[in-house]
Amino acid sequence: MIGPSKSIIHYVSPGGIVIPLSGHGVIGEPGFWIGNGPDGLGHIDVDSLFDSGALDEGEDYVGGVVDHAELDIPIHILGESNADFQRRKEFFKALIPRDRQGWLCAFTESTGWRMLATRRGSFKPAFGSDPAIARGATYDTVFIADKPHSRTKDDEDSWQNKTGAGSGVLYLYPGPEAPGWPKFVFTGPGRLRLMYEGMDVTIPVTLAAGREIFIDTDERVQTIRERASTSADRGRNLWGLMKAQHFPNPIPRGVVSRIRFQVAGASTQTKLWATVPQRHEGLL
Template identity: 35%
Template sequence: MEIETGSTGLNHHAVVVWIAPDGRMLHLSGGPDEGREGVWLREGLDGVGFVDAAADFAKAAHQVGETVTQITLDHGELDVPLYVLGSAEGDMQAVREQVKTMFRRDRAGWLSMWTPVTGWRWIRCRLLTMKPALDSSPYEVKGVSLDLVLIAEDPRSEEKPASSQWRNAGGSSHGSLTLWSGPEWVSWPTFVVSGPGSVELSMEGSTIRLPSLEVGERCLLQSDPARGVLRSVAADGSSRNRWPDVVGYLANPIPADSVSHIGIRVVSGGSPETAVLGQSRIHREGLM
């Protein structure tokens, strides 16, 4: 993410930026571009430093206390109070109307925060409500306060992913990738395989053999079973589902705070152009 923070040291205010679904930005707080679009972050930011967790318990006869059987994470709700200020009454109204188009209920954007310690982190979220907080006519002061509430289906934040790439440059037909999960959560990596040939991946005790690819064809594998994707895109741009052509599956994620060495073997039809790119998303609890 290339956004100017204006900082070279540790003693610096956090930078908060909203990235709309279409890529437009609001520089809400911190940094040299703060308020550039006529919108600022007010006091009262909440929900960005934690996740709401719930625990299920089981209790045996005569047991003292209870045993935790499962901990689940609910969706996140983020309170992001804003202030819109214009140079004139009509200008303020125009800015507000523009801001309303940048928060959608049907498409998600990203609330992003930078600190000199954590770097950039972001939460994918969408609009729940945006209410004007009117104590008097906003046209008298050329500004208006907005009480914005965002919802995040996955309440965890993300930071720059870990990446590793292998190429069959020497024609050895085998090698490995090294991926880190991040310190707090397990990670299900995403892989992009470039043809030609059929590639086998081994990770955390299980193996998957991907379908054979043609020259110039690429295949995307999302290993998370909750969001499993396996599609190939040929050189002519045509795409197809490749799950029916797979042998095996990756049964386990990379454990939290662990490095996984993912084995690669070209089973058939490989060339020096055969390559595998792996990427693990790193999740955190909170933006800061």
């Protein structure tokens, strides 16, 4: 008989150091693990907005605001001696800076890996006994997530013009919690036209073979740049040629979106790749 599987939780520092916190090792051996009563691993707090009017009964719901999140996670640290415990404590605290983000990563068999970018809010000792005797202590650790939705592997789809059709459809899913802004990499030859969510945008450059265009539709940093497909530089900015064309709409949350496209002058070398972040509520 196979017993129940454990949730696996890791912390990954900004520098890439991985600290197992749950699901590995044996509690009671020197190391780090999550104590009792963690809060914030499975939900997001949403502030509801209401609008009221004079003499109205009650209020009308307007929407919700998702602010930053605070995950209150007790971390128990145990050393082989009191001096070893103190070294481990300082080592762990240094891995959670306030000015840079690391990652809390969690795995279950039903959800797979989920990740949340976090920084240190506080790291307070909760001494239940003299740590000099116990060689360890629990620290009430608050991880702050600027963007509280957890991430899974980005969804992606791709197309290559193997049949000579010069058109097709890609499918992207941004997850159940938030709309998504796709990114595209178009490899020539050809001229690309994208059609989805009420938009019809033609990229105003016909690519030669061996050239590519990178497109980021995020409304905060919309980017269209062209370069050689083997190049590592940022390439040429094409916004000046767009003539007021842009991407005003994301793809909606909770559904798989169809990204229609056409390529004029395509060959068998022509390719289109697309990706979008997937966001979820909670790490577990």
